[in-house]
Amino acid sequence: MHVTRQRPASVRGPAEHFTGTVWLDEIAAPPSPSRLRMFSVHFTPGARTAWHRHPHGQVLHVTEGEGLVQRRGGPVEPIRAGDTVWIEPDEWHWHGAGPHTFMTHLAVVEAAQDGTSVDWDRHVGADAYPSATS
Known part of the structure; x- marks a missing residue:
């Protein structure tokens, strides 16, 4: 067993993968052979x-606020x-906060054997996001 008492610093979600301000806190990334990752x-x-998309899927658990998800x-x-x-x-999707609310979720993924846990595509543009919420 291993108890972690200090976490890495929060990091800003990179602009190439996120629209708006997003902060990531690593919760778990156990050593091999585990491929679990939680943020x-x-x-x-x-x-x-x-x-x-994620090679082995993803679990999201919303802990605060309200948001949106779409496949x-x-x-x-x-x-x-x-x-x-x-x-x-391998289901293409996006998720995030609502247009007027904050949202926090736990994200759990399993990396593939090569260490890959996510494959990124294009941004959800401002033209699509507001129309998705109306």
Whole structure:
């Protein structure tokens, strides 16, 4: 067993993968052979990920606020504190805060054997995001 008492510093989500202000806190990244990765992700109002997918899927658990999630070709779904979302392996999707609310979620993924945990695509543009929330 290993108890972690100090966490790495919060890091800003890179602009190439996020729209708006997003902060990432690494919660767990155990040593090999584990491939588990867990983050607490904090989105300011209107902030969101770019389209992306995960080789083994992703679990999101909303801990605070309200947000949105969408899989490619599907409707935009509202999510709020207490909701848990399972995203299928290799399913293109995005998620983030609502247009007027903050949102924090835990994000859990399993990396592939080569260490890859996410494949990024284009941003969800301002033209698509507001229309998705109306």
